[in-house]
Structures are given as C-alpha cells and as structure tokens.
Amino acid sequence: MPSESSVGVVAPQRVHFSLPLALKSGARLPCFDLVYETYGTLNAERSNAVLVCHALSGSHHVAGVYADDAENVGWWDNLVGPGKPLDTRKFFVVGVNNLGGCYGSTGPLSANPETGKRYGADFPLVTVEDWVVAQARLADYLAIETWAAVIGGSLGGMQALAWSLQFPHRVRHAMVIASAPKLSAQNIAFNEVARQAIISDPDFHGGNYADHGVVPSRGLRLARMVGHITYLSDSQMAEKFGRQLRHGEHKFSYDVDFEIESYLRYQGNKFAGYFDANTYLMTTKALDYFDPAFACEGNLAAALAPAKASFFVASFSTDWRFAPARSREIVFALLHNRLHVVYAEIECDAGHDSFLLDDAHYHALVRAYLENIAV
Amino acid sequence: MTEYERKLKAEQRERFDFAVIANWIPPGERVLDLGCGDGRLLRYLGETRDVAGYGVEIDRESVLGCIRNGVDVIQMDIECGLSGFEDQSFDHVIISQALQTMRATERILTEMLRVAAEAVVSFPNFAYSANRQAIAEGHMPVSEDLPYDWFDTPNVRFFTIVDFERLCHRLGIEIRERLALDESGRTVSDDPNLNGSLAFYRLGRAS
Numbered sequence: 001m002p003s004e005s006s007v008g009v010v011a012p013q014r015v016h017f018s019l020p021l022a023l024k025s026g027a028r029l030p031c032f033d034l035v036y037e038t039y040g041t042l043n044a045e046r047s048n049a050v051l052v053c054h055a056l057s058g059s060h061h062v063a064g065v066y067a068d069d070a071e072n073v074g075w076w077d078n079l080v081g082p083g084k085p086l087d088t089r090k091f092f093v094v095g096v097n098n099l100g101g102c103y104g105s106t107g108p109l110s111a112n113p114e115t116g117k118r119y120g121a122d123f124p125l126v127t128v129e130d131w132v133v134a135q136a137r138l139a140d141y142l143a144i145e146t147w148a149a150v151i152g153g154s155l156g157g158m159q160a161l162a163w164s165l166q167f168p169h170r171v172r173h174a175m176v177i178a179s180a181p182k183l184s185a186q187n188i189a190f191n192e193v194a195r196q197a198i199i200s201d202p203d204f205h206g207g208n209y210a211d212h213g214v215v216p217s218r219g220l221r222l223a224r225m226v227g228h229i230t231y232l233s234d235s236q237m238a239e240k241f242g243r244q245l246r247h248g249e250h251k252f253s254y255d256v257d258f259e260i261e262s263y264l265r266y267q268g269n270k271f272a273g274y275f276d277a278n279t280y281l282m283t284t285k286a287l288d289y290f291d292p293a294f295a296c297e298g299n300l301a302a303a304l305a306p307a308k309a310s311f312f313v314a315s316f317s318t319d320w321r322f323a324p325a326r327s328r329e330i331v332f333a334l335l336h337n338r339l340h341v342v343y344a345e346i347e348c349d350a351g352h353d354s355f356l357l358d359d360a361h362y363h364a365l366v367r368a369y370l371e372n373i374a375v
Numbered sequence: 376m377t378e379y380e381r382k383l384k385a386e387q388r389e390r391f392d393f394a395v396i397a398n399w400i401p402p403g404e405r406v407l408d409l410g411c412g413d414g415r416l417l418r419y420l421g422e423t424r425d426v427a428g429y430g431v432e433i434d435r436e437s438v439l440g441c442i443r444n445g446v447d448v449i450q451m452d453i454e455c456g457l458s459g460f461e462d463q464s465f466d467h468v469i470i471s472q473a474l475q476t477m478r479a480t481e482r483i484l485t486e487m488l489r490v491a492a493e494a495v496v497s498f499p500n501f502a503y504s505a506n507r508q509a510i511a512e513g514h515m516p517v518s519e520d521l522p523y524d525w526f527d528t529p530n531v532r533f534f535t536i537v538d539f540e541r542l543c544h545r546l547g548i549e550i551r552e553r554l555a556l557d558e559s560g561r562t563v564s565d566d567p568n569l570n571g572s573l574a575f576y577r578l579g580r581a582s
Binding site for chain 1: 439450460461464
C-alpha cells in the first residue's frame with residue numbers, strides 16, 4: 001500500500017467572472033464569483049486536471065485543512081490526497097463551490113451588483129447545467145481545456161454526467177457515484193417536504209430573512225432531519241441506534257426518548273447553524289429539475305448520445321435514495337451509445353452516505369480506475 | 376511438476392483456450408463476456424481481435440481485476456437474466472467455463488441469443504473418460520478442467536456434451552460448430568463425449 005497523507009493546509013481562492021451568465025431558467029446573472037481550491041500540480045501538458053463536484057451540502061473544501069481551522073477537514077479528504085485513491089501526486093484536483101452556494105461563491109447571500117442589495121429571495125434558480133457552465137468558465141480561467149476526469153457523488157455525479165453531455169470534448173472520464181439520471185417521485189417528495197419546512201418557518205420572510213436579521217433555523221433543522229433519514233439505510237440506523245433510549249426508560253413526553261431522535265436533532269441543529277436556507281431551497285430544485293432525458297421524451301439513451309467520455313459508475317447496495325437500479329439506467333444508456341463504462345455495485349451498509357466513507361473496496365475501485373487514466 | 380511449471384502450463388492452456396474462442400470472433404466485433412473474471416479473455420480479444428468488449432461479473436474482486444486490466448465491466452448477477460441489455464446489441468456473447476457455475480442454465484442460454492447474434496460457450500465435459508474413471512473408482516473427478524474438490528467447487532451444474540446438445544435442441548438453439556479438446560489441449564474427433572475434456576460451441580438461433 002502506498003503511504004497516504006493529507007494535502008495539508010490549503011487556502012480557498014476566488015475568481016470574478018465579469019461576463020453575464022444566461023441561466024437555463026431564462027434569468028441572467030450579470031457577473032459572478034466562484035470560490036475554489038486546488039490540490040497537486042497542473043502538469044505542463046495541462047492533462048492531469050480532475051474536477052470534484054460537490055453534492056447538496058458540500059463545498060469547494062474537498063481536502064486538507066485551513067491554517068486557522070485545523071478541525072475543518074475537507075469533505076472528501078479520505079479520497080483526495082497524496083497516495084490516496086484520487087492521488088494528488090498524479091492529478092491536479094479542483095474543488096469549486098457551486099453557483100448559488102453559501103460558502104463564498106455568488107449566491108443568495110451575495111449583493112446583486114445591479115441593485116447593490118443582497119439577492120436574498122431574488123437569486124435566480126440555477127440548475128445542474130448552469131453549474132456546469134459556470135465550472136467551465138473556471139476551467140477556462142485555469143486554462144484547463146480538458147479534464148482528465150470529472151468526479152462526483154450524488155448530486156455531484158449528476159454534474160459529472162452533465163459535463164459529459166454539455167462539453168463532451170472537455171471530459172475524458174466521468175465518474176458518477178451514488179447518483180441517478182433523474183429524481184423519482186419519492187425523491188422529489190422528500191425534497192418538497194424539506195422545502196415546505198423552510199418556507200413555512202415564520203422566520204423565512206419570503207426568502208428575505210437576512211433583511212430581518214433572522215434565519216429560518218427551525219425550517220432548516222427540519223429539512224436536514226428529513227434529508228438525513230434518506231441518507232442512511234434502515235439497517236445502519238437499526239445497528240447504530242436501534243431503539244436505544246436516552247434515559248433508559250420511556251419518559252412519556254415529547255422530549256428526546258430515543259437516541260435516533262437525539263441524533264436527528266443534533267444533525268439538524270448543526271446544519272441550521274451554518275447552511276443558508278435559500279441555497280438549500282435552490283439546490284433541492286436543481287436536483288428536482290435534473291433530467292437530461294426530458295428533452296428526449298424520456299429516452300435516456302438518446303439523451304446521452306452526445307457523450308464521448310469513458311465512464312465509471314458506482315452504486316451502493318443499501319442506498320435507497322439513489323438505488324443501484326438508478327445507476328444501472330445510466331449504465332445501459334451508456335452501453336447503448338457504445339461508450340466505455342465500468343459499473344460496480346458496492347456492498348455497503350451505510351446507505352446513500354456510503355459514497356463519503358472510506359470503505360476499502362470502494363476506494364480500491366476508484367484508485368484502480370484513476371491509476372489507469374493516462375496523463 | 377513444480378508450482379511454477381503448473382502455473383506455466385495453466386497459462387499456456389488458458390492462452391490456447393482463448394485462441395480457440397478468438398478464432399470464432401471476427402476482428403472489430405462487439406462482444407459481451409458473461410462471467411468474465413478479471414477480464415483477461417476480453418483483454419486478449421481486445422489485443423488480438425480489436426473487439427469492443429464488455430464483461431459481466433458478480434464477484435467484486437474480479438470486477439476490481441477488470442478495472443485494473445482496463446476492461447469495461449458491469450457488475451451484475453447473470454442468474455437474474457440480462458435485462459437492460461438490448462436485443463441483438465452484440466455480435467457475439469461469450470460464456471467461457473462459467474455456465475457450469477450458474478443455476479439458471481436455460482434462461483442464460485436463451486438470454487444470450489436474445490442479446491447477441493451468436494454465442495460462444497465453453498464448459499468442462501463431465502463425461503470425459505478420466506472423469507468417468509474417477510467416478511468408477513468411487514470419487515468425484517478432479518482434473519485439468521474440473522480442478523476443484525467436491526467440497527469447494529464453484530460449479531453447480533454438472534453436464535456432458537450429449538446433455539448440452541440435447542438442451543440446445545430443446546431450446547431451439549442451433550449448434551453451428553463444436554470443438555472438443557482433451558486435457559493436453561489436442562482436438563478430439565473420435566467420440567468427443569468420451570474423449571473431450573473441454574467443449575467449445577458456436578451457437579445461434581435455429582431459423
């Protein structure tokens with residue numbers, strides 16, 4: 001085994017794009033900023049760049065720690081670093097906070113340059129396709145013509161897939177992990193519950209809560225609690241919490257009785273403390289709208305016809321949010337288009353969140369695939 | 376025989392088996408290999424016949440092996456059929472010494488000729504003389520092509536050349552070519568059900 005280590009102390013960078021961005025909704029952003037991080041070194045041929053796309057609550061901070069915050073470890077630090085499966089000794093890795101995000105890229109918390117006031121509820125809905133266009137601007141700025149790979153899990157996997165369709169010649173490998181070609185009615189239903197939790201919070205103020213100096217934290221907390229249920233598997237929840245009691249007895253009250261309640265409240269509170277409600281709403285809509293086959297009357301194989309990349313598709317056995325069958329839809333549509341594809345269905349107990357864990361077999365697959373990519 | 380010699384012999388034998396299959400695959404074809412292991416047959420066919428190949432495999436270490444070998448692979452259980460694969464989307468579908476490890480024999484054969492114009496099947500012939508001899512002596516056979524002890528064999532179906540051909544007939548599958556080899560890899564012409572250790576078939580739909 002090669003020795004693994006952290007990329008160490010990293011620092012985010014910011015780039016301003018002064019040209020307007022036409023969005024899929026028809027709206028337009030006059031200009032925007034993206035915040036990003038890079039790890040490793042871009043080679044002379046500029047052929048070793050890998051874009052890491054984040055999921056719902058992720059950010060540009062993929063790996064390493066900050067000088068002033070050693071506790072803030074990147075969200076995919078177990079995968080990205082020297083000697084790790086996505087090896088920064090070989091690849092130049094780029095993480096970017098998506099447009100509309102709340103970690104520094106232009107989003108609802110930013111000031112609208114045309115009015116000088118905070119966007120708030122006026123920030124337009126952005127889609128997966130819009131994110132990809134914005135990421136392509138970043139690639140242009142970094143003078144990366146072609147990504148050796150675009151990789152992401154869940155919503156990040158949708159971006160990898162979208163890249164292969166929108167910029168077929170700019171992606172050599174697309175790595176689509178724990179993802180789906182579109183949301184199911186059940187997926188949308190969970191998102192809608194989360195949105196309604198936020199929107200119906202009295203502190204939401206039609207999305208302009210910041211102007212009132214408040215945040216709809218009760219709504220955000222509920223949204224996160226619902227989300228979290230879908231990220232875990234039934235079996236893992238049973239194993240981790242079961243029916244364990246907080247106080248060893250039934251309290252006959254609405255306070256925490258069961259440990260699972262305590263866990264969900266903790267996760268909800270934590271999330272409500274740092275995530276922006278408008279970003280959450282917008283991102284769940286981006287998920288709902290993602291459906292490359294929509295323009296092809298539901299025919300995914302036809303929708304994937306423009307793709308040129310080689311694909312790595314992986315799913316997790318206990319993921320019921322984006323179950324293995326959803327990944328197989330992508331695989332067979334790729335097969336129809338005679339594209340290179342490897343598909344692994346990984347036995348893992350942790351449900352949808354498995355893609356973030358350092359399961360040995362999962363990481364061995366990712367490592368093996370990336371090792372064969374010529375740079 | 377030393378361990379090294381045994382390994383060398385197995386490799387030579389494998390190369391020979393691959394060559395038999397490759398001989399039936401025209402260059403540039405689209406090929407599906409069921410139970411592809413670590414993808415070494417597809418790699419060989421890619422190198423020698425320039426095929427566009429995909430493997431199907433259930434074993435996770437084999438899937439990892441395919442990725443290491445740079446072979447396209449889809450991890451799924453063939454026992455459940457080949458749903459998802461489109462009708463006649465491959466020129467050839469291969470099942471190389473894996474049919475005997477699967478239970479759904481009829482379904483797999485039928486599915487193979489749904490997704491491909493022609494199938495190539497190889498399997499160990501249970502009625503091979505040395506196997507018969509072992510049974511006559513009161514033991515389950517262990518041989519070149521049936522290399523496992525009865526208690527740890529991956530094989531779940533034990534059949535002969537005669538049995539297989541009878542099943543093909545019943546399923547409306549046309550036998551277009553057959554090749555039987557003895558344990559040293561020589562082609563057998565006389566009574567293949569007795570003298571053949573390994574059987575290769577080229578199969579199609581009877582029109």
